[in-house]
Amino acid sequence: MDKVSQENINNLIEKTDIVAVISEYIKVQKKGQNYQAVCPFHKDNNPSLVISPVKKFYKCFSCNESGNALNFVKNFENISFIEAFVKLSRKAGDNVDFLSNYKTKPRYSDDELRLFEINYQASKFFCAILNNEVASDAKSYLLKRGITEKDQIDWEIGFSYKEANLLSHLKQLGYSQQDAINAGIAKVYGTSVMETFVNRIIFPIKNEDNFIIGFSGRSINENSSPKYLNTSETTIFKKSELAFNINNSKQAIKKNDEIIILEGFMDSISLSKIGIENNVAIMGTALSKFHINLFSKFTKNFILFLDGDDPGVNASLKASHQLLSQNLNVKLVLNDSKADPDELIKKNGETFVKKMIENSLHPIDFAIEYFFKKFDVQKQDQFELYIENVKKTFSFIKGELFQNIALQKISNKINIPIENLKNTFGIKTVNNYNVEPKIIKSNQKINYNDLIRYKFAEESIIFYLIHNGDRLEYLEENADKINTIQHKKLMMEIIELYKQNLISKSKPEEIKKILLDKKSKYIPELDNIIAETNYVFLKSLSTGDGLEDSFSILKSRKLEEENREFFKLMSEASNFELKTNFNEVIEKNFAEVIKLRKKREKK
Known part of the structure; x- marks a missing residue:
């Protein structure tokens, strides 16, 4: 047997304490019967994630991320479903031998894994040398640049020293000269094989899986050229795929729902030190399709903070065009200083740099300025x-x-x-900023037929409740969609009667009698719902599909009302980015209204 059945999944979910699982990753706090937490899947300031130990379910009411314990582990660790299943099964003490024949295609080949191993051993060697007296100048340089002893350990910084003989060390570990050449840490010069990095401070570059794919060597002599020397292209080290710090920052990117793209690793280290951990450095290369695909797995919101010189600005704008064409959100940091982020932090301090990032601009605003x-x-x-x-x-x-x-x-x-x-910029007509006809205008009012439709939708929900007496939890969860306060309160009163086993389904007069005894204020609404005049219409909706359709109609109403309010706010906003954000919400709401209507029409 090599498959996970639905029964296996259900059993695991049932026996797993979802609160305990999520608590291993983030801090949770009890709130009534449930638990709350700051959502790790988007930039959340107030606890939006609700965890129900009874339902074995979590949901973020801000970004809508939801699921069971398996989903949480899979999404948080960015692993496969099977990996999450095995992880939780072992934690629960379950035997997963039945998955012994289950095989996934290896992400890396044996040759690539060998290169990772060589780079790992080389990195350990470089780190050891940095702590030797032969690297005193390198140590002094790093400290002068603000890279402390702790930073050197955290970032696994090392030093290459010619006389230390890395190749001899690797040979003792069983690696050949050809292995070193394949890894890019050795090169052929004429008839000799020599180390790539000599008398340089070494910064390891890792991929998202925390494997060292190569190195960048920084000369400690300012007159040396080149100042930075990277591993040459290999099967695992490709210039268009470099993303320094992605191994450390991916969770911070998810949590902040935003990525800050930098140019060099010193920029990345400096920003991380001041608490801006959701950053990645693309090592002076152009933003590639690989980068966009990789980063957009974690967020759709990009901030470009490249160098402030002309090449840096040109690279930023070109990258922003790529991101805009992919319908991704992008802003640029306006850097008039010509200095890089690392220099800005050292010269102006972290508050100054954080403010620059906070004031980043939409690409068109950036270009205009x-x-x-x-x-x-x-x-x-x-x-x-x-x-x-x-x-x-x-x-x-x-x-x-x-x-x-x-x-x-x-x-x-x-x-x-x-x-x-307008002709120069290809605009044929200027529309005084009126939105396209598909978006509801702020002065558009709900007509009488719509009001009748919404009224009947609310009444049909209560009619369903009276005659079926089930799906109480579903009705409670969707009560906020009912706009008429009398209908909402009447529904909640009837639900409470069912919960207390005081009433039976399809007995409206019994319900009325008990509500009269309880001095309910909503008897007129109840009478209207059970009256003969509405019976035929409401009965046609007193099914599961009819109930869902009624809530669908009410949800559409709320979205339409939101759009009217958002349109008003958008018209009043002076900030271009704010207008853009309002319009995105309006279009999203409108698309949802259309989707809901089409779903109803299919039934």
Whole structure:
């Protein structure tokens, strides 16, 4: 047997203490019958994750992440379902020998694993040398750069010393010269094989699985060239796939629901030291498709904090275009200093840098500001350069609404009427920022037929409850969708009667009698629901599907009401990013309304 049956899964979930499991990863706090925690799957300030020990279930009411203990372990550790199953089964003392024939395709080949092993042994060797007196200059340099003894241990920093003879050490461990060449820590020079790194401070570079894929060596002599020397390309070390610190930061990225992309490893170390742990350095390379696919597994929100010089800005804008084209959220840090993040922290302090990150801009806002400072738009040739550069980013703005908002900002910045710019930027008509017809406008009111439909939906839910007496938990969980306070309170009163076994299903007069005895205020609403005039309509909805359809209608109503409010707020907002965020919520709500309607129509 090599499969996990549903019975196996159900048994494991039933015997697993979900609170105990989640407590091993995050701090939880008892709240009534349930437990609460700060959600680790998004940037959560207030506890949004609710854990039910009775239902063996967790749910975040902010990001909607939910599931059982298996789901939590799988998602938190970023492992496969089978791996999570085995992990929890062993913790529960279950025998998983029946999975002995289960095989997954190895992520790494034997050759790749051997290269990881060589790099690991080389890293241990480099670290040992750094603690030797021959590395005193390297130690002094690191301390001067603010890299403490603890930092050196935490980041596994080492030193390469020619006379130490790494190749001889590796040979004693059973590795050949060819193994060292394959790993990129040795090279062929003429008729000799020599070490790649000589008299350099060594920083190991790891992949997301914590394997060392290669090294970056920093010269301690400022006059040496190159200043930084990386492992040459190997089967495991590829320039387009370098992501320094991803092994440490992936959980912080998930928790913050945001990744800060840096250029160099010193930037990454410095930001991590001031508590900004959700960072990755791409080692001076361009943001690649590999990077985007890797990082977007953990978040859809990117902040680019590359160097402030022209190459850094160009790289940031190019990367932002890639991310925008993938429908990912991206902001850029406006860095006027030309210094890199590591230098900024040392010169201006952590508060200054944190504020820079906090004030990061949408790419179009960044382009408008940055190029306005760079070019003198009063001069014709530089004005043309300004327009040309801003247009590159503008072309990635989707939606007429946001194109018009961006165009208005450009118009305000260069003091040229928007009508004179629209052809240049490819905008045929300016719509005064009215949203597309599909989005509900702020002044659009619910018509009489809609009100009747919502009223009947609420009444049908209570009718279902009266005549079926089941799904009480489902009804309680969805009570907030009922807009009429009298209907909501009547429903909760009837649910309570069922819970106390005071009433039987399909006996409305019995329910009415008990509610009268309890001096309920909602007898008129009850009478209206059970009256003959509504009976035929409501009876057609008194099924499971009818109940769900009724709640679907009410959910649609809430989404439509939210959209009216969000549209009003969006119209009043002056910040482009805020307008973008409001519109995203509006479009998401609208899509959900359409989805709910289509689901009802299929039944």
